[in-house]
Amino acid sequence: MQPTNPLDVTEIPLSKTKMTLALAGSALFVAAGVWFVSNPYQFHRNHILIMAIGIAAIVVFGVVALYIVNKLFDTQAGFVIDNDGFTDNSSMLSVGFVPWEDVLGLNVVDVNRQKIIVVVVNDADGYIRRQPNALSRRIASLNNRMYGSPVAVSANSLRISFDELYKLIQEKRPNL
Numbered sequence: 001m002q003p004t005n006p007l008d009v010t011e012i013p014l015s016k017t018k019m020t021l022a023l024a025g026s027a028l029f030v031a032a033g034v035w036f037v038s039n040p041y042q043f044h045r046n047h048i049l050i051m052a053i054g055i056a057a058i059v060v061f062g063v064v065a066l067y068i069v070n071k072l073f074d075t076q077a078g079f080v081i082d083n084d085g086f087t088d089n090s091s092m093l094s095v096g097f098v099p100w101e102d103v104l105g106l107n108v109v110d111v112n113r114q115k116i117i118v119v120v121v122n123d124a125d126g127y128i129r130r131q132p133n134a135l136s137r138r139i140a141s142l143n144n145r146m147y148g149s150p151v152a153v154s155a156n157s158l159r160i161s162f163d164e165l166y167k168l169i170q171e172k173r174p175n176l
Helices: 016-038 047-072 124-129 134-147 162-172
Strands: 010-012 079-081 085-088 096-099 103-111 114-121 151-153
Touching: 010 162, 016 047, 079 162, 085 151, 103 162, 114 134, 114 162, 124 134
Parallel strands: none
Antiparallel strands: 010 079, 079 085, 085 096, 103 114, 114 151
């Protein structure tokens, strides 16, 4: 394999603006969770359920908020594409470098009004094993079952629109 010409490399930076907005949203959900836990009797429903929802919101969105804070200081590009493949560094489930030889196709899915590029790969289990912890591997495995691949790329934290990102990938590999 020949080295990639630096002119053939496209780097998409992380969007600090998008991530700051996501951090604000996460903080609001954590605050709502704290309110649910501290005031469960203000609701006319099952108080234990209200507390459980509050705890879940604090844990889930607290982890997301910590991840976003960490990403705000990340100086690496969020997405890099070249003649050899692409490197995704944009989300908690990013798998890193994916060579074009591993890519069988692309699918676009809409999850809660967010478009995601599902990258169908020939060794899904290998990409699931790349995840750094059991929870990430479990989520990647669920993505594989639900969408046909554990590899998914979103423009949510990138300084590019979804349509521009999809077009960029298609221009680099029109046969997908």
